[in-house]
Amino acid sequence: MSSNAVAEWSQRERVEHLRQRIAAIPGRPYEGREGGAEECVDVLPVPAPLKSVLPSGGVVKGTVCSVAGSSYIVLGIIAEVTQSGGYVAIVGLPNLGLAAAVDMGANLRRVAVIPDPGSDPVDVAAVLLDGMDLVVLSLHDTQVQPSRARAVTARVRNKKSVLLVVGGSWPVVHMRIEGNVRAHEGLERGHGRIRGMSLSVRASSRSGRQRSATVKLSCQGARAQPDGVVRGGGRNGAAVQWGLHPATQLQQVSG
Template identity: 45%
Template structure:
């Protein structure tokens, strides 16, 4: 009896968690077929790369689509996402709101209410708040069955050999791995930073929206930049391209919440 208890205690909890995720993924309806691959893993000659019309993508918010070469996140690729939690929420909303499946691994700053207000369907999203010391192990399992996996690495460094292995797995699966953290040789980088807030006057008021300066860098292409506005409208949060002659938003101050 004592030996049985000791054997159970020796079971790796991470392995058990991964097995639970596999069982949950088995219950998810089959996702749409993966894309023609783009990049070094494509076996065809350079002159025979898939036409733009054949490339399968996951949707993003309208202003972000304008910055991406293929107007979405190309399946089978790795993206690096840097910036405020609203950027992560918008990706989750665009993907699940259009009927696809997603997961968030180890992102404590993500506001689910904000994602829902942007149009997210949480019934199509798995949230793993605490993936333990190895979030990549969890993410590598999830890309086999889901369309988008958002993973936060914090200040972790991933070895080059593991980066190659996980990237190859993403390409085979036809998913999109969106990484918040250090990850070399990504296919696209999305960066955003707060440029200002709407609704504040002389440091007082109610925040009704914010402006973000967004930059997208797709491998092999020049960077594309734009300022976008994220604002509430009738109980929903919308992403729009900032007007050319807007009322200047308040600078990004250190905000204090009224008690």
């Protein structure tokens, strides 16, 4: 079916088509369970640098979270989830740069991309929760009303999926994650490849608890050490890994 034909569908036709496609997806096989002694919850896996920042060591299933700043946060989570056998849908982000996710090990056969969700991307994302472990939703500049957000959040909880919101405004989220690239290594004027970077990451929970760390990444084995202490959690930074590929280009990691 051509993209032009899909573009002419009404919102109702788009949603019905998605329902049919989701019905054909096999049962979600991934059941990750991570966490410390204090708390044991089901989570979706995240890149190693984020484990020290997120209280549960991953993104808690059945929750709505938001991500701001560098797209590397989203791409890294997509890579980890699909590597672990999970399914991911990306709604309203046609220029996300999935080549960088592949460099991190993402399995694109487990990724569904809906670049143009039509007039109601929230409705499309809600439908996709039926068959996906992770739904990444771009709100652009949209502000979701509290009543609508509560209904979708309840659906996320019921399906034990994760809704990752990018841009816009979602009234209440379980966790807010922000990542910003501080510096790149390996780039010269007008050309070059990224050999490494410094990335600051901060996570804020609904309860107000915050953790943050600065991670230095290198393509040589992709091993790195956080530059400081994981604040708010009382834990010192430990060695972390990130799947940064030597051939990753600048436009694929800019936030």
